[in-house]
Amino acid sequence: MTGNPIPAKATRREWIGLAIIALPCLVYAMDLTVLNLALPAISAQFRPTASQLLWIVDIYGFLVAGFLITMGTLGDRLGRRRLLLAGAAAFAVASVLAAFARSAEMLIAMRALLGVAGATLAPSTLSLIRNMFHDEHERQFAIGVWIAAFSVGGAIGPLVGGVLLQWFWWGAVFLAAVPVMVLLLVLGPKLLPEYRDPEAGRLDPASMVQSLCAVLAVVYGLKRIAEYGADPRGIAVLAAGTVLGVLFVRRQRHLPYPFLDVTLFRRPAFTAAIVTSALTGLTTMGVYIFMTQYLQLVLGLTPLQAGMATIPWSVCFTAGSLLAPRLARHWGARRTMVRGLLLAAVGFGLTAMVVPPYGLWILVAGMVAMSTGLAPVMTVGNELIITTAPPERAGAASALSETSAELSGALGIAVLGSGGMLLFRLWLGPAVPTGLDAETAARGLATLGGAMRLAGELGGGAGPAFGEAARAAFTDAMRAVAVLGAVLMLAAAWMAARLMRDGGDEGVAVAALDEAGA
Known part of the structure; x- marks a missing residue:
């Protein structure tokens, strides 16, 4: 400045x-x-x-x-x-x-x-x-x-x-x-x-216990719900973790040196970066678990081939992370994040268009767009988080960023993953052969892997037909989740554009970056 x-x-x-x-x-x-x-x-x-x-x-x-x-x-x-x-x-x-x-x-x-x-x-x-x-x-x-x-x-x-x-x-x-x-x-x-x-100041043991128990309970509850559906234990643990989290945040407001400085959320750039990070983590993890299964169980790739198919994701993500400073210098922080999120939305949109016989190539193209768009968003977002926070609180701010990523990833698996599998079961249900006992039918509807095992056990033409129906239902579920992912990326782009609209009170980092990009 x-x-x-x-x-x-x-x-x-x-x-x-x-x-x-x-x-x-x-x-x-x-x-x-x-x-x-x-x-x-x-x-x-x-x-x-x-x-x-x-x-x-x-x-x-x-x-x-x-x-x-x-x-x-x-x-x-x-x-x-x-x-x-x-x-x-x-x-x-x-x-x-x-x-x-x-x-x-x-x-x-x-x-x-x-x-x-x-x-x-x-x-x-x-x-x-x-x-x-x-x-x-x-x-x-x-x-x-x-x-x-x-x-x-x-x-x-x-x-x-x-x-x-x-x-x-x-x-x-x-x-x-x-x-x-x-x-x-x-x-x-x-x-x-x-x-x-x-x-x-002095370390507050009560805050330490509250934060630890809250995060552990939320993560455990989300993982259990993702695995077992509307499981009473998972819901109860998640609710307990949420209550502990609320108590933790309320306690921080009255401490002279809090674990979590809630006043940081009054800074638009900080809030935009944290919320955007959470939305991208939720969406990416929720869709990625479908992609890995699609590669192996729908397209029939070996684990090695599936791993090679994800290499473009890692390469583009690494390249996007290293190119982020140049993009921010040219466009400014706000436009870099907004355009990255829009490109990620395009990637999710491509994933929603996966159809045979070009499923692999469309999916790889979607991965490339997603990773290329999200890498600068995460780089610039983390820079905003640690520079809009006071230097003496950079450690706590960066920990909040990482915790947000962990929780949003678990939430993505629990909500998007479970929601996608619910659609999979609804769409596959009519294709289950008649005459099967309830336990066998439930096993075939539980996961795509279970459906493919059941297809292998069925005789005659019923097995291949059920296997094809399972692959089609899973692909449709993945496409539905990808559509939701694109919508969430558009929402994150709108939020980043709105919260970072005015450079005056976003902190030194945003002002300097926008000056450089002007």
Whole structure:
């Protein structure tokens, strides 16, 4: 802005530090997916119950989501670098212990510790970027690298897991994280700055318990509803989590140093970024779970072929994240977000047009449009979140962004996923062959996989006919969810355009970006 000194450019130290920051983010995302391929070997060794196997998979993501707000606030109080290094050390130790676990119970405990340690990574690294890069365009590029690291980590998780399992035992999927965390522990103190709020107040234990229990309950309730439908336990836990969340927000209004600064939502740019992030997370996860099943169960691709079909998504997302600063410089923050959301809406619209025999190519085109549009939205949105918040609260603000993404992703699976499967059952119901007992018919209507298994068991021409009807019903359900996704993207674009319409009170970041794009 006119009259302000020109921000200092980043030096080689900051750029090398960014690389050190990006590596643990990649590992953090990889740990969300790398375990899936190892589950058969783990099941063969430990023979876990169905409940234990579910917790081995889910507890990492549960505790990451639950501890994000706490860790973001702790970083502001104790020091962001200190918390990051402590989390890296805990992550390395837990990874080694998980790799050599002697029982299912021990593996669950170590996955839980990995989740707590992993919750330190996202808010600490994003808030450190806020302190390392003072030029808005360099900071946006750094955030693009940060987001790309998560995207690449999630994409290569199954690939890395497959390679390791080809040559080593299942525990090797955990040991892959250890060298990265050791590198962070060695180089972090030399390359990363320390920052904490010198006026931070005392930690409020009640807020910490409320936020943890609220997020865990909401995530668990949504996941259970997504799996079992209108399940009484899931609904009750979700309601309890919502009540705890309301109590948590009310408590923050009366604390001198809150975990969640509710006054941030008075800033239009902050509100636009958070709401847009939530809508994109909800929509993307809700549609993506249909895409992966469509590739394998409808088109008949092998897991490897389906994985290769999603590569354009990851490549375009990474490219879009890195190009976001140039787009923001040319168009400004508001127009970059609005146009990105409109392009994503086009991607969802293309997905809604999937028809044989061009289903694969139309779906890939939709993925390319979606990922290319959403990557700049997430990059610019995260930059707005951490720069419209006061510097001393950047950790808490970035934790709120990550928590919003976690909750919206779970909500997308629960609401859009469950809604899509409801349509699938309604449209497939008339095609169920007569004469089947209620249990067998229900099994065939539960999921697309169940329908295809039932089709294989039916004799004569009934099996192929039912299988074709199941594929058609699932495709129609995916298209319906994609239409809703396009509508939500248009709503997010309208909201971003409206809330970010006036640059005067959106904070220094938006004003500077819009000046650059003018």
